[in-house]
Amino acid sequence: MSLDRAAREKLVRALAASVIEHADELTNLDQAIGDGDHGLNMKRGFGAVIATLPGLADKSLPEMLKTIGMTLVMKVGGASGPLVGTFFMELGNALPEQPARADLVAATDKAINAVKARGRSEAGQKTLLDVLVPVQAVLAGGGDARAIAAEAAQAADRTTPMLAIRGRASFLGERSIGHMDPGSRSASLLIGAAVNVLEFEASS
Amino acid sequence: MNSSNARNVGIVIVSHSPKIAEGAADMVRQMVGNAVPLAWTGGDVDGGLGTNVAGILEAIETAWSPAGVAVLVDLGGAETNSEMAVEMLPEDRRARVVICNAPVVEGAVIAATESSGGSPLAAVKRSAEEFYA
Known part of the structure; x- marks a missing residue:
């Protein structure tokens, strides 16, 4: 996988657009089972990322990430x-400048473990890990862009019947059941945008 | 007080609400005066409810003491952002900042009271955490 400068900028803009355009939806999801700020927060964060363009895309892929x-x-x-x-x-820490698919598989595994440590959480607790973990499995298994994007969307859907164990939603106990996890939704949007730009080809 | 003010363990209060953080700091000051380095931070970078890493780093700097800093947090994001901030500190400072598992208002007052007597960081943290244990 080789991303030139134009592709890197395209990737950043696509990632940002995916959450900014769905900010209201993310906020609505978060209002149901959280503090209602997820859409606004992600919009602010990715707005700040966009503001670092065009210089951001001049960096190598690892430095940019x-x-x-x-x-x-x-x-x-x-x-x-x-x-x-x-x-x-x-x-960014784990990827080489010109990553092969195997590098991406290894790097996403490391990144997911870092997220687990940061949140002291595991998959199954109604968090973004419930999207990251199964999507990484599809990536590792050789799935193409379509399969990865489909898994991301389905994995976010699968958080709806889950009981929240971590985060603000866990305060609601069983009332957290029946609502999609906002963090899973934003993760699925970001993944969908990324694979759309990167256009993975199945490795097997 | 058995030590000069600036050498006592510093107290940092982190709340999603700047009003709560400031109010808790007022309660600490009422209890211990200027006997401990103290700072508070609250709100996201736009001033809304939330917490932000830069604000937490700044508060730790303000309340810095060679004896270390005890951080009191309210809900999840305040804790996660505080942990992130601690990791971003220079390495020699990282081990001297602790995040207390205690209610933010009560914990801050108790921790500051313990600190004002010159107690070390571990004792300050323990005092805040044991009060409700």
Whole structure:
């Protein structure tokens, strides 16, 4: 996988647009089972990322990802800032400048473990990990862009019947059941936007 | 007080609400005066309810003491952002900042009271955490 400068900028703009255009939806999801700030927070964070263009895309892919992560950490505001920001920063730490698919598989695995540590959470607790973990499995299994995007969307849907164990939604106990996890939704939007730009081809 | 003010453990209050953070800091000051370094932070970068890493880093800097800093937080994001801020500190400072598992208002007052007597960081943290244990 080789991303030139134009592709890197396209990737950043697509990631940002995916959450900014769905900010109201994310806020509505968060109002149901959280504090209702997820859409606004993610919009602010990715707005700040966009503001670092065009210089951001001049950086190598790893440096660009680390910068995106740090910007999200500093600007998002909620717990999502450190969680999503850590994911991007660890991807940047783990990826070479010209990653092969195997590099991406290994880097996403590391990044997911960092998110688990940051949130002291595991899959199954109605968090973004419920999207990241199954999507990473599809990536590792050789799935193409369509399969990855489909899994991301389905995985977010699968959080709806889950009981929240972590975060503000856990205060609601069983009332958290029946609502999609906002963090899973934003993760699925970001993944959908990323694979659309990266256009993975199945490796097997 | 058995030590000069600036050498006592510092107290940082982190709340989603700047009003709560400031109010808790007022309660600490009422209890211990200027006996402990104290700082508060609250709100997201736009001033809405939330917490932000830069604000937390700044508060830790303001309340810095060679004896360390005890951070009191309210809900989830305040804790996650505080942990992130601690990791971003220079390495020699990282081990001297602790996040207390205690209610933000009560914990801050108790921790500051313990600190005002010159107690070390571990004792300050323990005092806040044991009050409701």
